Amino acid sequence: MTTAEAFLIGAGVTLGLLGGVLLWSRGAGRPAGLGRLVGAGVSESTRLSAGLGCLMIGYHLVIWSTQAGAPAVPMRFWPVLVGMIVIAVVGNAMMDRSDGTGSVGDVTSEGVDVDESGRR
16 A cells, blocks of 8 residues: 555545534534534535535545445546535535525524524
């Protein structure tokens, strides 16, 4: 095993663990600790998209570096894989900040715009 392969396996496992933490952590009622720190301030759909994206990229890094023969996107298409995941996560994050009219406004943790007095 080369140093590059070991690095890719380590990066893949790390991304897989981060994805698992993002998927495991809950919304407002999640416990204190790492699960609360990771994904704080984003909606559940953004957190789930980021978690699944980390799991997918981590899986492919491990498969590409070990040549295990498991089903995977060919390595020459990695920019497409990463690009699609980035578009999904950024799109979800933009929707978190959107007020539903196409403009970006202040959004509470419940996803509802409020004015200075706290009214909806």
